[in-house]
Amino acid sequence: MVEGFIRVASATPKIKVADVSFNRDAVLKYIDEAEKHGVRLIVFPELVLTAYTCADLFHQTVLIDKTMKALDEIAEATRGRGMVAVVGTPYLMDHKLYNCAAVLHDGHILAVIPKKNLPNYGEFYERRWFTPGREEVRYITRTSAVTKEVYTIPFGMNILLEAEDFPEFILAAEICEDIWVPNPPSTTHALAGATVIANTSASDETVGKDSYRRELIRSASARLVAAYVYTNAGEGESSTDLVFGGQDIIAENGTILKEGNRFETGLYIADVDLQKIVQERARITTYPDIDECLRDRYDVVRFSFNNPGDATMPEEKPFSEGAAAGDSEKHEETGKSLKNKLLLDAADLRRFVDPKPFVPGNVLERNQRCDEIFTIQAMGLKKRLEHIGCKSAVIGISGGLDSTLALLVTARAFDMAGIPRENIISVTMPAFGTTDRTYNNAVTLTKRLHATLREINIKAAVLQHFKDIGHDPEDHSVTYENSQARERTQILMDIANQTDGIVIGTGDLSELALGWATYNGDHMSMYAVNAGVPKTLVRYLVKFVADTSEDKDLSSCLNDIFETPVSPELLPPTGDGQISQKTEDLVGPYELHDFFLYQILRFGFSPKKVYALALKAFSEENQKSAGISEVETYDAGTIYKWLNKFYWRFFSQQFKRSCLPDGPKVGSVAVSPRGDLRMPSDAVAKLWVEELEEI
Structure with missing residues (x-):
């Protein structure tokens, strides 16, 4: 991979309402596919394991129990992959149900981040089923339904996930409505140091909403000087009263790198330049320093992409005529010249690089x-x-x-x-x-x-x-x-x-x-x-x-x-x-x-x-x-x-x-x-x- 870039993906699978096994398999399929393309971060829609439109079925014990088990199964499937997956899921804790983004890596749930702003207007009734999340972080004990391993998980909004082998990668998450409010959680996340914001979303379609949504995400990435991966619910949600159209968006500091087609499911991949984001924050002297008092209110989870546990990274496969990131790493390891490595990395880069940056193409x-x-x-x-x-x-x-x-x-x-x-x-x-x-x-x-x-x-x-x-x-x-x-x-x-x-x-x-x-x-x-x-x-x-x-x-x-x-x-x-x-x-x-x-x-x-x-x-x-x-x-x-x-x-x-x-x-x-x-x-x-x- 070219210096400073990381490959991210937004994935909207076709799901079935309340069919957790089907939805789990759909998520796993996209994780498998993303791995083939060298993806390091993949983000799924809000409540993807159950479907957002389950409504009062969220009160059914069997649905929640099955979902909690499916989450462990997906976490186990990430073992040894060198990939972080952000999955939208309901999460039951202390007798309360939360709408959450679970961050999974190397067989574990690294963090569970609850949604703070629960819409309860118009077509939305989330307060009927869910409890609003809070900023402060608590640690909960979880026993994996797959491996029976017992480990602790941070639960709360103020969580940052830092990659030890990619210091520019600092991940935070917010969920759907969180970005639509006047003071989104992502603002505080970025001020605490986050460079990548993941948003698991279920935003229904109404006339003209797509352009507003696009500008909302683009401007958020510009305002925060950050990368923003927005993944929206799509086909498979209930159409009783609403239609969900996808429109996944990957943005970087005010530029949309990739946008999914509306009313289609799919896997959308782009390479984000985190080095550019870090350098932009340094160049813009009005961008605030990281507030240590603010940072103290965050719990930081550290992990490694390239050395997950004791597992060996699988060799990444090429996705096109150009060589993939794994090939360029192999060439470097076998003593190939830096020039050849750069040639391979450039061919592999998953984004358009404008040859005329001063001249608009349109x-x-x-x-x-x-x-x-x-x-x-x-x-x-x-x-x-x-x-x-x-x-x-x-x-x-x-x-x-x-x-x-x-x-x-x-x-x-x-x-x-x-x-x-x-x-x-x-x-x-x-x-x-x-x-x-x-x-x-x-x-x-x-x-x-x-x-x-x-x-x-x-x-x-x-x-x-x-x-x-x-x-x-x-x-x-x-x-x-x-x-x-x-x-x-x-x-x-x-x-x-x-x-x-x-x-x-x-x-x-x-x-x-x-x-x-x-x-x-x-x-x-x-x-x-x-x-x-x-x-x-x-x-x-x-x-x-x-x-x-x-x-x-x-x-x-x-x-x-x-x-x-x-x-x-x-x-x-x-x-x-x-x-x-x-x-x-x-x-x-x-x-x-x-x-x-x-x-x-x-x-x-x-x-x-x-x-x-x-x-x-x-x-x-x-x-x-x-x-x-x-x-x-x-x-x-x-x-x-x-x-x-x-x-x-x-x-x-x-x-x-x-x-x-x-x-x-x-x-x-x-x-x-x-x-x-x-x-x-x-x-x-x-x-x-x-x-x-x-x-």
């Missing part, structure tokens, strides 16, 4: 995101223009993606501020690498946006500069390239002085992360509108305007810019006039770099984990699972090569980011030295490179 959502980002960028620039009383802006327009986006944003900001667009000075500065395609697009774009076009050919000025510093024009080294970039910046700054304006920066977030900018050249401006926008998203922002503009000529121009290879155009074109210098040939694909950037800065993941996630994200299987076709696939060698390059450039180029101009943050990742990234310019990449070298 077209409607993507368009909404693009419009929102445009507005943020334009509002930032509008404020700056108003604050300094500036009535003009100067942009170096190249016909590439970044300068195009900057010009589009500036046009919107001028419209918002009520400033005529002709006050936008769009400057094209042809030099040694400029092609007809980009030059013509720069001119067309400026005209269609009604900005003022100025053309200043910089060849003579740069050649004079070469002469001044004694540089051979045939030497196409970094001096040749950067001299052009700095000459252009000087021109833009001077024109801004002439027109009482400011220079609008065009560089994007991806370039800043890689240090792909000429220091005191395109690196510098007076307001950097693109500084928070990654390259993969820049493309779609330009495409968004192309698709929504009523100006057909503008749309045609923007579409061609969208298709133009990314290039600084600082080296002479090919013999047929085409772009010779393609950025992605030099620094690597921006799809990969943006993925690395997101995983490293947003979550602080290790190089090995970033590598494994990239293997999954850019695999054909992962993209097919989500119906994605527009993203490239990359092999392990290519991913490794450019991840190495990313770390080297990211650390070595921090000095450029340490003195960035102002610019608006638009997403969850940014590199401004005044905001998100407080990083010393002299930090070394040794630790990160050494871990990569292990691969």
